[in-house]
Amino acid sequence: MTILPTHQRVARVSRIAVITIALISFTLPVTAYAITTATQVQSPDNATIEQRNRAIIEAAFEKWRGGTYVFGDLLAPDVVWTIHGSGPVAGTYRNQKDFIEQASLPLTSRLATPVVPEVRDIFADGDTIIIRFDGSATTTSGAPYRNQFVWIFQMKDGLVVKAEAFLDLVAYQQVVDNNAPRSQ
Helix, strand or coil: CCCCCHHHHHHHHHHHHHHHHHHHHHHHHHHHHHHHHHHHHHCCCHHHHHHHHHHHHHHHHHHHHCCCCCHHHHEEEEEEEEECCCCCCCEEECCHHHHHHHHHHHHHCCECCCCEEEEEEEEEECCEEEEEEEEEEEECCCCEEEEEEEEEEEEECCEEEEEEEEECHHHHHHHHHHCCCCCC
C-alpha cells in the first residue's frame, strides 16, 4: 500500500473536485433547457389562451349589444355563478338553468327592452376574464334601468365554467319589485 504525502492527497482531491464542478456546470444549463422546453411543449402558451378567451368574450358582448341572446352558447351547462352582495338574488347558482330562471329571468322579464351592455374594460389572465361594463334598458313601466357590473369569468374550452358577478342589487331589486313581468 502506498501512502501519499499530504500535499499530493490534497492535490488529487482538489483535481477531482474541480473536474466534478466543471461537469456539473456544463450539464446544469442543458438540464434546465430540457426541463423548460418540456414544460413549454406540455402546456399551451398563456398568451394564446388569454387571446382566445378575450376574443370569445368580446364577440359575445358585441352580439349581446346587437340584441342577440348569447348566454346559452357562452355558459357551460354546469356553470357555477355567484352573485355577490345581499338581497334576494344574491347567492350561488349551480347550473345555467338555475341561474337563468332564478337570477336573470326575474329582471329581464320586467324589461321592455333588452339590457344593452357598454363595455368599459376587459382584462385577461390565463383562463380568467374580467369584464367591467354598464348596462341599460327600459322597464315594462317605461322607467330607465341602469346598472354597473363587474363579472369575473373562469373559462374552460371556450365556455364560462365559473362566474362571479358584482352589481348594484338595489337597482336590480327595484326593477323586480316595481314592474310587472311582460306578458308571454
